[in-house]
Amino acid sequence: MNELRCKVLVLGGGPAGYVAAIRAGQLGLDTILIEAERLGGTCLNVGCIPSKALIHAADAARGLSEQRALNAIGLFVGKPKLDFAATIGWKDSIVARLTGGVGALLKKAKVRTLLGMAQIVDGKTAIVRADTGESRIQAEHLVIASGSEAAPLPALPFGGDILSSTEALALTEVPQTLAVVGAGYIGLELGMAFAKLGAKVTIVEALPKILPLYDHELTQPVARRLADLGVETLVGARATSFADGSVRVREADGCERAIPAAKVLVAVGRLPRTNGFGLETLDLAMSGPFVRIDDKCATSMRNVWAIGDVTGEPMLAHRAMAQGAMVAEIIAGEKGAFDHKAIPAICFTDPEIVAVGLAPDAAKAAHGEIRIGHFPFRANGRAMTLQDDEGFVRVVARADNHVVLGVHAVGQGVSELSAAFSLALEMGARLEDIALTIHAHPTLSEAFHEASLTALGHPLHI
Ligand code: FAD
Ligand code: NAD
Numbered sequence: 001m002n003e004l005r006c007k008v009l010v011l012g013g014g015p016a017g018y019v020a021a022i023r024a025g026q027l028g029l030d031t032i033l034i035e036a037e038r039l040g041g042t043c044l045n046v047g048c049i050p051s052k053a054l055i056h057a058a059d060a061a062r063g064l065s066e067q068r069a070l071n072a073i074g075l076f077v078g079k080p081k082l083d084f085a086a087t088i089g090w091k092d093s094i095v096a097r098l099t100g101g102v103g104a105l106l107k108k109a110k111v112r113t114l115l116g117m118a119q120i121v122d123g124k125t126a127i128v129r130a131d132t133g134e135s136r137i138q139a140e141h142l143v144i145a146s147g148s149e150a151a152p153l154p155a156l157p158f159g160g161d162i163l164s165s166t167e168a169l170a171l172t173e174v175p176q177t178l179a180v181v182g183a184g185y186i187g188l189e190l191g192m193a194f195a196k197l198g199a200k201v202t203i204v205e206a207l208p209k210i211l212p213l214y215d216h217e218l219t220q221p222v223a224r225r226l227a228d229l230g231v232e233t234l235v236g237a238r239a240t241s242f243a244d245g246s247v248r249v250r251e252a253d254g255c256e257r258a259i260p261a262a263k264v265l266v267a268v269g270r271l272p273r274t275n276g277f278g279l280e281t282l283d284l285a286m287s288g289p290f291v292r293i294d295d296k297c298a299t300s301m302r303n304v305w306a307i308g309d310v311t312g313e314p315m316l317a318h319r320a321m322a323q324g325a326m327v328a329e330i331i332a333g334e335k336g337a338f339d340h341k342a343i344p345a346i347c348f349t350d351p352e353i354v355a356v357g358l359a360p361d362a363a364k365a366a367h368g369e370i371r372i373g374h375f376p377f378r379a380n381g382r383a384m385t386l387q388d389d390e391g392f393v394r395v396v397a398r399a400d401n402h403v404v405l406g407v408h409a410v411g412q413g414v415s416e417l418s419a420a421f422s423l424a425l426e427m428g429a430r431l432e433d434i435a436l437t438i439h440a441h442p443t444l445s446e447a448f449h450e451a452s453l454t455a456l457g458h459p460l461h462i
Helices: 015-026 041-046 048-065 067-072 084-108 185-196 216-228 317-331 360-367 381-385 414-426 431-435 446-456
Strands: 002-011 031-035 112-115 118-122 125-130 133-144 148-150 177-181 200-205 232-235 238-243 246-250 256-260 263-266 270-272 304-306 345-347 352-357 370-376 392-398 404-411
Touching: 002 015, 002 317, 015 031, 015 041, 015 084, 015 317, 031 125, 031 133, 041 048, 041 084, 048 067, 048 084, 048 185, 084 112, 112 125, 133 317, 177 185, 177 238, 177 256, 185 200, 185 216, 185 263, 185 345, 200 246, 200 256, 216 232, 216 352, 216 404, 352 414, 360 370, 360 392, 360 404, 370 446, 381 446, 392 431, 392 446, 404 414, 404 446, 414 446, 431 446
Parallel strands: 002 031, 002 133, 031 112, 133 304, 177 200, 177 263, 200 232
Antiparallel strands: 118 125, 125 133, 148 270, 238 246, 246 256, 345 352, 352 404, 370 392, 392 404
16 A cells, blocks of 8 residues: 655545645645546536536527527527537536646646545545555645535435436436426526426426525516426425326425426435545534534644535535635635635526625614615616616615625626625625726626615616
């Protein structure tokens, strides 16, 4: 067995782990990263990137079939033909480019990478049976970044035609009928994409509304679009079984019905990966199923750190990466603490939803009197030129000093506004700071400017 030593041992090569390793390497710390499957983790291989590729392809296909919108701008095209296997091949080529890039970045930062499943022996030691042979690694710091996996539903166990997002993103044919269980991020992003690609989609959600994390005002335009796409959405409903190409569903009123489904996508959340690699031997303090961490991502054991999905909500790649970079810097002796105030959340539905900071109800509960500015895209020139003026930007600020507490938007392409929203919160901006910032014309971001002016009581374009 090879005996290896290092300062930092990172377990897991997803966004949390690979960013921690790259930053540690940049800071001159002798670092080893162990990845069981493929560099890039869930995000690059079976999550963020492949799902956004599929959404883009679905939007392009749908755009070509929306004759009224095309004719309105003087375009007349024939019926498009979809070669879905080629779509998936294109998606895979993007994944390969990005995961190859991660390997190169790790090398550049002088990180040693081992491919194999790590087994934790104690808080300073792990064993891995990698392609290069078996190694025992002794480290001063252990960083756990083992990520998460799809939560199963006992009534609909994964396998055959019952898919998690991983299998759904690897289909080579668009199913004629698709039942989606769970109207959260994955269910709606992928459900809408498959509907645009031609599947008859039915969504089954246990709670009384879709996207329960977001307020009604933000989700309403998405609900309208689902209806336009012919997606049937059953809320307050539960899928109880699947057989012979149909899912049995108990609806809110107690009635049972059968939904035709060539495939079933179960997307009811994700669970942290904490079993099967010796983590339990460390006996770390837990927070429910997640590894408990403090604001420095330190666990209950000295020099054992945990980052990313294994530490709980929000399970987002950009949070994982920010934690990874911070932990590397703390191990290198820098000061730091994780601040949750300005983590953007984006749902890549149609239209997209962005939320940063506090929604109106939470802002009121935390700060008392608030101001809300609201600006609709139907009064925004750029949205009109893009042929989609659904949605709005909403700014929430304290009433006394006008400090911005939250910014939310729903609309086509609003994901790209998220950086401006987060920066405003991160910098402690007041409404006046946004009002005095010159926003380029014609852009969707002018709606952010106008929403702030509205909160101050003097909008210019409405
Ligand atoms: P992971 O990415 O899960 O990586 C963990 C890695 O650790 C894996 O590669 C695993 O093989 C490895 N590992 C585990 N145990 C061991 C071991 N014992 N030894 C060695 N290696 C091990 N987030 C966003 O912010 N935006 C999005 O648009 C988005 N879209 C998503 C779409 C889908 C379909 C899914 C499923 C998720 C999406 N997410 C998105 C969530 C995002 O993918 C995760 O938050 C992110 O990948 C978490 O990173 P992580 O490094 O903590 O874990
Ligand atoms: P989710 O938590 O977003 O949504 C799960 C949904 O399933 C909820 O609406 C929940 O009420 C519903 N549900 C739970 N049990 C059910 C049941 N028995 N029957 C019917 N509905 C049920 O989870 P997800 O969509 O699986 O995504 C997992 C995680 O991945 C997300 O929390 C998010 O952190 C991450 N993700 C993020 C993005 C993004 O940032 N754009 C995209 C995809 C995934």
